[in-house]
Amino acid sequence: MKPTHISIIGGGNLGVAIAEGLISSHYIAPSNITITRRNVDKLSKMSEKGVLVTHDNLKAASRGDLIILAVKPYQIKDIMEEILPVLSAEQHIIASVVTGVTLADMRSIIGHDIPAFRVMPNTAIAIRESMTCIASNNAKTGQEQMMVELFKQLGDAVMIDEQLMSASTVLGACGIAYAMRFIRAATQGGIEIGFSSEVSQKIAMQTVKGAASLLLETGNHPEYEIDRVTTPKGCTIAGLNEMEHQGFSSSLIKGIQTSYGQIADIAKEF
Ligand SMILES: NC(=O)C1=CN([C@@H]2O[C@H](COP(=O)(O)OP(=O)(O)OC[C@H]3O[C@@H](n4cnc5c(N)ncnc54)[C@H](OP(=O)(O)O)[C@@H]3O)[C@@H](O)[C@H]2O)C=CC1
Numbered sequence: 001m002k003p004t005h006i007s008i009i010g011g012g013n014l015g016v017a018i019a020e021g022l023i024s025s026h027y028i029a030p031s032n033i034t035i036t037r038r039n040v041d042k043l044s045k046m047s048e049k050g051v052l053v054t055h056d057n058l059k060a061a062s063r064g065d066l067i068i069l070a071v072k073p074y075q076i077k078d079i080m081e082e083i084l085p086v087l088s089a090e091q092h093i094i095a096s097v098v099t100g101v102t103l104a105d106m107r108s109i110i111g112h113d114i115p116a117f118r119v120m121p122n123t124a125i126a127i128r129e130s131m132t133c134i135a136s137n138n139a140k141t142g143q144e145q146m147m148v149e150l151f152k153q154l155g156d157a158v159m160i161d162e163q164l165m166s167a168s169t170v171l172g173a174c175g176i177a178y179a180m181r182f183i184r185a186a187t188q189g190g191i192e193i194g195f196s197s198e199v200s201q202k203i204a205m206q207t208v209k210g211a212a213s214l215l216l217e218t219g220n221h222p223e224y225e226i227d228r229v230t231t232p233k234g235c236t237i238a239g240l241n242e243m244e245h246q247g248f249s250s251s252l253i254k255g256i257q258t259s260y261g262q263i264a265d266i267a268k269e270f
């Protein structure tokens with residue numbers, strides 16, 4: 001089971017990233033992807049790649065069997081109301097990547113029969129390296145599996161309980177920004193100890209990639225791998241302990257909690 005046409009409503013940062021990932025995965029032909037936004041001029045790169053571009057959400061919705069809503073939280077209600085006349089429980093799956101908007105919120109507009117999903121990817125979906133969390137509670141047989149298989153083409157994907165959707169937003173989607181800030185800060189440190197900014201960033205990027213790959217490929221715990229680096233009386237443990245004295249882990253945990261708390265405010269925009 002596979003969607004025949006995917007329509008992405010909201011061709012912004014994430015909507016375009018999803019389309020780019022789909023194109024490079026060859027999961028579906030570009031001519032079977034539609035992407036919409038009001039300012040279609042900004043989607044010219046998508047048109048060049050063979051994706052159908054339009055400002056007409058109704059046309060996009062009737063064309064697609066999987067409709068991905070990738071607009072801002074305060075815009076999704078109007079969009080669902082707009083496309084509702086062409087939606088059918090037999091043809092369509094509606095998937096929202098919108099932060100803080102629940103399946104119950106979606107059902108309050110589209111009703112109970114149309115299969116609805118919440119999907120939380122991150123912008124690495126553009127290069128097929130997203131971690132995508134997915135939730136649904138009215139999917140038909142095979143649809144959950146189809147969604148997981150689709151998003152596994154674009155990185156890794158898991159079904160989660162909807163209660164954890166906000167947590168997945170923070171850890172996975174916002175997490176890209178947190179990891180970027182680590183790389184930026186490490187780069188700045190590298191410049192201070194002698195590297196040019198280009199070389200410093202290259203070392204920081206490849207080191208983070210290597211660290212993540214070590215954990216992914218071995219299944220080891222981060223502290224096990226840290227133990228392998230920290231020579232007794234060495235420079236790693238000295239630096240690591242100073243970072244902890246300055247609140248490294250604590251600031252990350254507190255940032256994650258603050259980000260999580262913010263989702264309640266975003267949810268009020270629906
Ligand atoms: N960015 C990220 O990393 C992530 C974002 N999300 C969620 O994804 C959603 C989108 O985020 P993001 O891509 O960053 O936001 P953007 O603002 O970049 O994209 C939203 C897009 O929706 C388009 N849009 C607005 N109104 C309409 C309409 N009536 N019809 C068609 N398109 C419309 C806008 O274009 P125009 O004004 O031209 O119509 C815009 O390009 C948000 O709800 C966010 O919470 C989730 C995970 C990660």
Ligand SMILES: O=C(O)[C@@H]1CCC=N1
Nearest residue numbers: 099169170173174266
């Ligand atoms: O910052 C935000 O609100 C959105 C949701 C996750 C990533 N970007």
